[in-house]
Amino acid sequence: MSYYFVIISPTDSPLFEHTFGTSKAGGDGVARFRNGETSRYMNQFIVHASLDVVEEVQWLNNNMYLKHIDTYPPTNSHISCFLAGTNVRFLLLHQPSTAPTTSSSNRSSTISSTSVPHNPTSPQTEEAIKQFMNEVFEIWVKTLMSPFYRIGMHIKSPIFRQRVSAAGRKWL
Amino acid sequence: MSFDAPLPPYTASDSHATFLNVSCLDLLLIEMVPLAERMARRAERIERGEEPREEDDGDCGVGGTKKGDGKKGRMQARRDEVDGGAAVLDEEVYRDAIFIRLDALGYRVGQGLSERFSRDRPRFLDNLDVIKFLCKDLWTILFKKQIDNLKTNHRGVYVLTDNTFRPFLRMSMSNSNEAVAKAQPHLFFPCGIIRGALSSLGINATVQAESTDLPMAVFQIKTLATAAAKP
Numbered sequence A: 001m002s003y004y005f006v007i008i009s010p011t012d013s014p015l016f017e018h019t020f021g022t023s024k025a026g027g028d029g030v031a032r033f034r035n036g037e038t039s040r041y042m043n044q045f046i047v048h049a050s051l052d053v054v055e056e057v058q059w060l061n062n063n064m065y066l067k068h069i070d071t072y073p074p075t076n077s078h079i080s081c082f083l084a085g086t087n088v089r090f091l092l093l094h095q096p097s098t099a100p101t102t103s104s105s106n107r108s109s110t111i112s113s114t115s116v117p118h119n120p121t122s123p124q125t126e127e128a129i130k131q132f133m134n135e136v137f138e139i140w141v142k143t144l145m146s147p148f149y150r151i152g153m154h155i156k157s158p159i160f161r162q163r164v165s166a167a168g169r170k171w172l
Numbered sequence B: 001m002s003f004d005a006p007l008p009p010y011t012a013s014d015s016h017a018t019f020l021n022v023s024c025l026d027l028l029l030i031e032m033v034p035l036a037e038r039m040a041r042r043a044e045r046i047e048r049g050e051e052p053r054e055e056d057d058g059d060c061g062v063g064g065t066k067k068g069d070g071k072k073g074r075m076q077a078r079r080d081e082v083d084g085g086a087a088v089l090d091e092e093v094y095r096d097a098i099f100i101r102l103d104a105l106g107y108r109v110g111q112g113l114s115e116r117f118s119r120d121r122p123r124f125l126d127n128l129d130v131i132k133f134l135c136k137d138l139w140t141i142l143f144k145k146q147i148d149n150l151k152t153n154h155r156g157v158y159v160l161t162d163n164t165f166r167p168f169l170r171m172s173m174s175n176s177n178e179a180v181a182k183a184q185p186h187l188f189f190p191c192g193i194i195r196g197a198l199s200s201l202g203i204n205a206t207v208q209a210e211s212t213d214l215p216m217a218v219f220q221i222k223t224l225a226t227a228a229a230k231p
Helices: A036-049 A051-057 A105-114 A123-145 A158-171 B023-048 B054-059 B062-081 B083-117 B127-143 B176-200 B224-229
Strands: A002-008 A014-021 A065-072 A077-083 A089-095 B149-152 B157-162 B205-210 B217-223
Touching: A002 A036, A002 A158, A014 A036, A014 A158, A036 A051, A036 A065, A036 A077, A036 A089, A051 A065, A051 A077, A051 A089, A065 A123, A077 A123, A089 A123, A123 A158, A123 B083, B023 B083, B023 B176, B083 B127, B083 B176, B127 B149, B127 B157, B127 B176, B176 B205, B176 B217, B217 B224
Parallel strands: none
Antiparallel strands: A002 A014, A002 A089, A065 A077, A077 A089, B149 B157, B157 B217, B205 B217
């Protein structure tokens, strides 16, 4: 499963984006999106289109983690959202991989229905994404506390990127 | 870093936890005002040419000091002419400079605080919710007590009254009017914190503070949307 994670400010400008693939169930952590070359633009487009849905759903739900809010059927992408207090949004686009593993198709039928990398809407996935979001939120608050980070700036720190990818490897 | 308050024994959950003495914040708040005053005075002197800028010392050498002297002479002459009126203007400019410095510092602190402590809170439904969060949660975190009185005219103006404002508790002078005047700059930083917290939670506002009698402090918040709505 491939993931595209983006942090969007209250004024709808992206502050940080990160693409990665699943490290669970034998994945190698490399993202493989369906659109291939145009996936960079398509991911941004899909995620920004789902901001409208975020704005609708945020008033119905009092939690920080809004779970799965939107899908994009042509590429089977699903979008989950986590809302921080100051209306900063963490959006994760997850796309299960297309080609089923033919070599292990015999035994993978039971595994793939519930495992995180293959099923984007199962409760386990939602739980895993929630843990991931919580961890990124802690890292984000630490970044915010630094006086050298101006609110609304792009996050350029390599340490931040490292920590987010570590969280991604751990939970997703 | 943990968001939960640790219970004694304090190192039970995390033996590498480091702790910070709470009086550090009090001491910092006390020292910030003289610092801002010193910086404002120094900036003023650099403007007037009485003091060379730091970079001039290094590279210009003799040429720099000559230039500095000439400029100082001209400015001195001009200043002497308009000294009477300028003295009042200088005081205002000086006061504004202190306010801007302390307010800007408080603004950044307020933004960070509101993000950190609005965690897991139900969504803020309207401005009054945000102000209540400020009065209860943020004030407790900063000053270990809540705001004593909140008044609003329901048209965007909120008045917060703190009857025993923590930084003022240990301040006193023989003449109470003088004490109030001297304590005024100490309100600028909390004003900035309020403004920063509100702006990061979506409310643009101006904040003014005054104190009629130590240790009481009154903060007046005017949300800007209401002001802009009037033609």
